[in-house]
Amino acid sequence: MGKSSFLGEETIALHSGYQPDPSYGSRAVPIYQTTSYVFESVDEGASLFNIEKGGHIYSRITNPTVAVLEQRIAALEGGTGAVCTASGMSALFVAFITLCSAGDHIVSAAQIYGSTATLLRYTLKRFDIGCTFVAINDPDALKEAIQENTKLVFCESIGNPGLEVSDLPAISNIAHERGLPVVVDATFATPSLCRPFEHGADIIVHSITKWMGGHGVAIGGVIVDGGAFDWGKYGKHPTLTEPYEPFHGISFWEEYGPSALVMRIRSESMRDLGPSMSPHTAFLLLQGIETLSLRMQQHVENAKQLTRWLLEQGLVTWVNHPDLPDNPTHRVAERLFPKGAGSILCFGVKGGRDGGGAFMDALVLSSNLANVGDSRTLVLHPASTTHSRLSDEEMKATGTSPDLIRVSVGIENIADIIKDFKGGLKAVERLLK
Amino acid sequence: MILTVNNEKAFVATGGQVFDNSKPTVVFVHGSGLDHRFWTLQTRWFAFHGYSVFAPDLPGHSLSAGVPLDSIEAMGKWLVAALDSAGVDSIHLIGHSSGFLIALEAASRLDSRLKTLTAVASAESIPVNEDLIVIAESSASAGADLMLKWGFGSKTQLGVSAVPGMQPIAISRQIMSDNPLAIDLRACRDYAASNAMLNKLNCPTNVILASEDKMTPCKFGLELATRLGANVSQIDDSGHFLPIESPKKTLDAIKSFIGKHTD
Numbered sequence: 001m002g003k004s005s006f007l008g009e010e011t012i013a014l015h016s017g018y019q020p021d022p023s024y025g026s027r028a029v030p031i032y033q034t035t036s037y038v039f040e041s042v043d044e045g046a047s048l049f050n051i052e053k054g055g056h057i058y059s060r061i062t063n064p065t066v067a068v069l070e071q072r073i074a075a076l077e078g079g080t081g082a083v084c085t086a087s088g089m090s091a092l093f094v095a096f097i098t099l100c101s102a103g104d105h106i107v108s109a110a111q112i113y114g115s116t117a118t119l120l121r122y123t124l125k126r127f128d129i130g131c132t133f134v135a136i137n138d139p140d141a142l143k144e145a146i147q148e149n150t151k152l153v154f155c156e157s158i159g160n161p162g163l164e165v166s167d168l169p170a171i172s173n174i175a176h177e178r179g180l181p182v183v184v185d186a187t188f189a190t191p192s193l194c195r196p197f198e199h200g201a202d203i204i205v206h207s208i209t210k211w212m213g214g215h216g217v218a219i220g221g222v223i224v225d226g227g228a229f230d231w232g233k234y235g236k237h238p239t240l241t242e243p244y245e246p247f248h249g250i251s252f253w254e255e256y257g258p259s260a261l262v263m264r265i266r267s268e269s270m271r272d273l274g275p276s277m278s279p280h281t282a283f284l285l286l287q288g289i290e291t292l293s294l295r296m297q298q299h300v301e302n303a304k305q306l307t308r309w310l311l312e313q314g315l316v317t318w319v320n321h322p323d324l325p326d327n328p329t330h331r332v333a334e335r336l337f338p339k340g341a342g343s344i345l346c347f348g349v350k351g352g353r354d355g356g357g358a359f360m361d362a363l364v365l366s367s368n369l370a371n372v373g374d375s376r377t378l379v380l381h382p383a384s385t386t387h388s389r390l391s392d393e394e395m396k397a398t399g400t401s402p403d404l405i406r407v408s409v410g411i412e413n414i415a416d417i418i419k420d421f422k423g424g425l426k427a428v429e430r431l432l433k
Numbered sequence: 434m435i436l437t438v439n440n441e442k443a444f445v446a447t448g449g450q451v452f453d454n455s456k457p458t459v460v461f462v463h464g465s466g467l468d469h470r471f472w473t474l475q476t477r478w479f480a481f482h483g484y485s486v487f488a489p490d491l492p493g494h495s496l497s498a499g500v501p502l503d504s505i506e507a508m509g510k511w512l513v514a515a516l517d518s519a520g521v522d523s524i525h526l527i528g529h530s531s532g533f534l535i536a537l538e539a540a541s542r543l544d545s546r547l548k549t550l551t552a553v554a555s556a557e558s559i560p561v562n563e564d565l566i567v568i569a570e571s572s573a574s575a576g577a578d579l580m581l582k583w584g585f586g587s588k589t590q591l592g593v594s595a596v597p598g599m600q601p602i603a604i605s606r607q608i609m610s611d612n613p614l615a616i617d618l619r620a621c622r623d624y625a626a627s628n629a630m631l632n633k634l635n636c637p638t639n640v641i642l643a644s645e646d647k648m649t650p651c652k653f654g655l656e657l658a659t660r661l662g663a664n665v666s667q668i669d670d671s672g673h674f675l676p677i678e679s680p681k682k683t684l685d686a687i688k689s690f691i692g693k694h695t696d
Contacts, residue, residue, distance in 0.1 A: 004603035005592055006582045016592030052478040053681055054596030067597035074600045075592045080607055081599040227607040232496065248449050254496065255449065255477075257470045258607035259599055266598070 004075040009192065010293045017071030031283045032064040051247060051267065061270045065279035069286050073212070073222050076191040076292075077204050080227030081262035083270065084220060084282060088187060088207025089115055090275035091221030095183055095205055096120075098265050099237055100151045102128035107145045107152075107180075109136035109166060110397045111159035114387040116185065117394070120154075133397065137167050137329060142174050151236060152181050152203075157196055158188035158322060158342050160372075161382050161406045165322045165329040165341060172200025179234030187211070187373070188342045192296040197226040199336060203261065210373025211343075213288035214295050218281045223265060227258030240264055295375060298411040300340035305414045306407070306421070307345050315355075315425045315432075317403070321345040343410075344372060348403040355428045356381055356405050362427030365412065365420035377410035377417050438515045444469070444496035445515065446488040448480025454520040457548065457695050459687075461488040462512065462539075464530030465617035466569075466577060466609035468495035471529065474596070474680030475687060482688075484525075484695075489515055491535075494612045501613035505531070505624035509538025516543070525691045527551040529676060530649060531559055531621040537630045549694045551639040551687055554646050554675045556653035557631065557660070561622040569615035576618070577609035586645035586672030601677045631660060638663035639690040641675065641683065648673040664690050 005012050018029050037056040039045030047053045056062050066084050074082040085091040096119075100106060108120050110133040120131040132145040136155045146153075153175040155166040168184065175182045181202035186194065190211045196204050204224040206212060213220065231240040231253045240260045243249035247267060252260040270276060303321065310319045322333035322341035333341040349355040360368050366377040370385050380386065383402045387395050395401070409417065434452050436443045445452075446469035459479045461472040469476070469488040480486040491508055493501030502508045512535060516524065524546050528536030533555035540547050569576025581602050582590075589601050640658035642651045644667055651667065658665045666686040671679040 003578065003606055004600035006578075006590065006602075012592065017594070019588055019591055019593055047478055047481075050477070050481055052474070052481055053684070054474060054594075054599075055681075056597060062597035064597070067594075070598035071592045071594055071600060074598070074603065078603065079600065080603040081596075083598055227603060250449050254444075254446065255470070255473055257468070257495070258604050262598060 003078050004080070009076065012072065012075045013292050014290050016075040017068040029065060029068045029283060029286055031279050033279050035059050051263075059279065060274045060276045061266060063279050063282070066277050066282040069282040069289070070222065072286070072289060073206070073208070074224055077224045078195055078197050078226070079204065079224035080258045082222050082224040083262055083265045084208075084222045084277040086221065086275045086277055087219050088205065088209060088221035089119065091205045091207070091223050092116055092119060092185065094265055094269040094273070094275060095203060095223050096124060096129070096152070098239060098261065098269060099181070100129045101239065103149060105130045105132070105147050105150045106154055107132050107134060107142065107150055109155035109159060110134060111136070111162040111164050112156050113160040113185070114382070114390060118389060136171060137164065137332070139170060139174060142171065146178050146180065150178070150180060152183050154183045154185075156185040156188065157194055157336075158344070160188060161344070161346055161400055161404065163320050163322055163327065163344060163346060165333040165336060167329070167332045168196055168199035168201050168336060176200070179236050181229045188344055189337070190292060190296055192293050193300070193339050193342060194336050197228070202226050202229040208285050209371070211296065211299065212292060213285045214291070214373065214375050215284070215288050216371060216374035216376070218284040220277050220281055220285050223262070225259060225261040231260055295411055299343035299409060302411060302414045302417065303343040303345055303409040304340065306409050306417060309418050310345070310347050310421070313425060315350050315428050317348045317350055319345065319347040344406060344408055346404050346406050348401070348405065349425070349428045351428055351431055352403045353383070355431060356403050358427040358431040359405060359424035362424045363420055364423060365416060366407075372406075372408035374408065375411050377412060377420070378408040380406045382406055436515055436518050438511060438518055439499070441492060441499035442497065443492065443499070443515055444490045445519070446472070446476055446486065448476040448486035448488070450480040450486070452487070452519065453485050454522060456483065456485040457523040457525060458485040458487050458521045459525045459691065460516065460521070460527065461486070462526070462528040462532035462536045463491065464528075464532040465621055466573065466612045466614035467605070468608055468612065470495070470608060471605070472676055475676055475684045478684055478688070487516065487519065487521060495608065501616045502620070503616055504620050505534045505538050506626065508535040508620065509542070512536070512539040513542045522546055523548055525549045525551070525694070527553060527687060528555065529553040530555050530673065531617065534559065534621065534624050534627060537627055540636070541630050541633045547636050549637045549639065549691055550634065551641065551690060552654070552657060553641045553683065554643050554649055554654070554673050555657070556649045557627050557657045558624065559621050559649055561618045566615055566618050566622065569618055573612065573614040574606065574610035576614050577606045580609070580648070581606055584648050584673040586643065586670060586678055588670055589672065589674070589678050595678070595680050601674065605674060605677060634661065637694050639687070640665050641686045642667040643671040643673060643675045643678070644669045645672045
């Protein structure tokens with residue numbers, strides 16, 4: 001179990017990673033809008049380049065504003081370190097290629113975000129990194145899918161959009177017995193609702209565009225290292241244990257131990273690929289994170305109330321949320337998400353695909369768009385958008401159906417959200433007549 | 434590099450360079466429950482600036498095999514055996530916290546090979562709270578939590594890190610949780626030979642203090658420095674875990690002292 005701070009979650013969200021700067025005493029984290037940093041001397045510059053010392057060289061690799069965000073998220077998750085990236089997808093890509101090389105293999109949950117599925121199924125395949133998709137909570141299927149060349153097990157803490165909660169302790173036990181780390185996309189959960197390192201996960205990835213930011217104005221991702229995985233024990237990950245020529249044959253595991261993964265990412269992917277976050281984006285995301293705990297309470301409460309209301313509506317054919325007893329992973333959600341399993345819910349209406357369309361077009365307050373985790377209520381029809389590149393069979397495997405409407409419940413007054421949804425259901429009623 | 438010391442494999446970090454025993458060698462000794470990674474932001478600089486680096490994991494710690502040693506005296510002897518097996522001749526010895534007591538114990542056996550001795554956040558003796566040992570015996574991570582909560586300075590407690598994106602508390606906790614913390618703490622508590630060892634010292638000495646050190650408060654470090662007639666430097670805004678809390682200032686304090694005593 002990780003622990004980066006002895007402060008409470010709300011305090012970490014406001015303070016961690018920053019103290020008022022000594023020059024001007026700025027209480028807010030300043031935006032260090034600079035590409036580069038003056039070296040004190042030639043020797044100092046050389047030492048920074050050779051990672052003999054910590055510090056900033058170039059904002060593609062590190063930046064003081066971004067570093068505050070990284071340290072704050074690492075503290076919230078209980079990790080040893082974090083690297084922010086330009087988006088959640090670049091965070092996933094970087095995490096995968098840091099652990100995998102050509103000829104390697106990933107085992108992934110089948111029920112995952114459409115673009116992540118495409119990355120694993122098609123894009124990484126071009127680089128000869130294979131992937132097997134499994135029902136992640138089926139222990140036998142997971143064990144069977146693991147091959148000699150498997151380098152990691154991937155899942156989402158709450159699957160998108162099927163809303164199945166990954167049984168992280170069970171998955172981690174199986175993966176660890178085979179010398180594999182578990183990488184979790186915890187975007188739907190945030191550390192406010194579930195801290196995956198406490199349940200056995202080894203690496204956490206977020207799209208911090210979503211609930212972590214909450215305001216829907218900035219795209220960003222992060223990779224957090226739990227620091228507990230013993231990379232040296234199994235010898236399965238040469239990128240961390242074998243000499244790395246660009247830095248005089250450094251072994252990241254020997255040199256950095258619990259922060260080996262972050263140091264490798266910083267030294268390789270951020271330097272060579274450059275998927276960096278801008279300091280202005282980091283500043284915006286920091287503003288959101290300051291209120292994460294308060295917002296998540298309201299998100300979860302509104303989701304519970306909207307779920308209850310939808311279940312009572314005759315035009316609603318089904319409702320899915322992990323807190324509902326008929327969700328197949330309800331028991332897992334109770335264990336891992338004691339405060340509530342997030343604020344995404346899915347439902348279907350009478351009239352199938354057309355009914356869903358009528359519902360969505362009638363909404364006024366809620367926004368039809370391809371995002372989740374905004375403070376505002378958002379709705380989406382995955383079959384025509386995020387999951388449109390998947391075949392019907394693939395869509396089914398990811399937990400999607402043609403009539404599925406995904407709701408990211410916002411923090412507006414719940415009465416106003418319900419009023420908006422009533423308008424949507426009236427449109428369905430008109431369609432059916 | 435991997436050495437064989439007392440028939441067990443010992444890991445020794447060399448700062449990213451091939452070890453060369455013909456160079457003056459800077460030896461870094463970690464404190465209770467820690468390992469060579471605690472010194473990462475000092476070792477690499479020395480290795481690329483004309484020195485050889487020798488930063489071992491003590492037996493039974495992190496990458497070193499063997500049974501953890503249960504006394505400072507045994508650890509000091511082991512360190513000398515490790516240096517002998519690497520054929521090290523010119524030694525600048527540095528220890529953090531209880532690592533300094535180990536260094537002190539080794540110093541008396543190194544004779545003229547020892548060129549300088551540096552204490553980082555340490556004292557002549559380091560009492561250890563019995564409750565802490567009891568907790569560490571039942572759970573190294575619970576013991577580590579107590580030490581880290583008490584040991585790190587206020588900036589680090591607020592998540593500020595000298596290395597961008599890192600959390601020094603979590604890194605230290607992870608290292609300590611996997612190591613024999615209780616055995617180390619007991620050895621530290623029981624060590625009573627420092628007075629005799631200090632009397633034998635005849636090399637230049639250096640004491641580096643941390644202004645917010647609650648585990649080995651500055652006044653005890655100053656008493657040590659006074660007794661030794663040592664060079665003294667105090668680093669502000671840092672707690673007991675100086676090398677990872679204030680790595681650059683710690684490095685500067687070490688290198689300026691060693692630089693004056695290197696031919």
